[in-house]
Amino acid sequence: MIEASDTGSTEAGREGRGRDFWPADESGRKRPSPKLLLGAAAALAAVVVAVVAVLVFTGGEDAPAAKTALPTAYTPDFNGEGFAEIASRSADARAITEGEAASAKELKAGAHSFKLAESELTGDCKSATWGARLQGDLAKFGCSQIVRSAYVSADKKYVGQFFVINMETVEGVKQILRDLQRETGAGWVTPLNPPGVPAFGAGFSAAYAKTYGHYAVITWVERAGGDKSTTLNELIDVSLVIEGAADFLYGRLDLASGTGAGQ
Structure with missing residues (x-):
């Protein structure tokens, strides 16, 4: 497991991991790559339309336990445009590394900026999921790794989850998205749910899943503390920032297509 400390605080070294993880305001954060921002902007219009068709709201239910938490709203994108070169793991056989999994320490776009609170890379796909049917399909369609990362915003208003599921083929990805x-x-x-970060999954939340070749990329966001007054448009904006953590997959695409020199 890889954990990010609050390096922006002068108290981090003295207090260690026990204190609340709230990032200090910092300047000079790395902007997402132009390639990623272009893809995110193109996806936004499709997401807005798709949300109307696939939203399912839970109403006034009690806060779920993290073990079986579900997003209030979920929008899958099965298109996978631009990632045909790595539609199969055979074209991208190298396993995801811990360095890649935790490479996006900071994310910033527009008015939002986030800092990595914790990241985990596992080859045990069952341990990172719940539900017999999902776990069965992960095994059936060749899940080999799952990346999970937790982010918290600099203004302390939002928390986000970022997942990458490494499947054998794009068809397996589409089944998992279903x-x-x-x-x-x-x-x-x-x-x-890292120590010191507000518990995730208790309030109104939205998740967006996309097809990146043989990878399923999922962002899941909510207001810190589960504020149920959050609007869907607000969470769409936040999710696009979190999706910036998928930038390392563009490097893999470049390598497979022969346009990259390595990472």
Whole structure:
């Protein structure tokens, strides 16, 4: 497991990991790559339209336990445009490294900036998920790794989860995206809940899943503390920032297509 400390605080070294993880305001954060921002902007219009068709709201339910938490709203994107070169793991056989999994220490776009609170890379896909049907399909379609990362915003208003699921082929990715629809009851990815960060999954939340070749990329966001007054448009903006953590997959795409020199 990889954990990020609050290096922006002068108290971090003295107090260690026991204190609340709230990032200090900092300047000079790395901007997401132009390639990623272009893809995110193009996806936004499709997400807004798709949300109307696939949203499912839970109403006034009690806060779920993190073990079986579900997003209030979920929008899958099965397109996968631009990632045909790595539609199969055979074209991208190198396993995800811990360095890649935790490479996005800071994310910033527009008015939002986030800092990595914790990241975990596992080869045990069952341990990072819940639900027998989902876990069965992960095994059936060749899940080899799951990346889970937790982010918290600099203004302390939002928390986000970022997941990457390494599948054998794009068809397996599409099956997992179908499984994640609430109405299937198949299960979900278990969110990380780092010490000192508000518990995730208790309030109105939105998740967006996309097809990146043989990788399923999922962002899941909510207001810190589970504030149920959050609007869907607000969470769309936040999710696009969190999706910036998928930038390392563009490097893999470049390598597979022969346009990259390595990472």
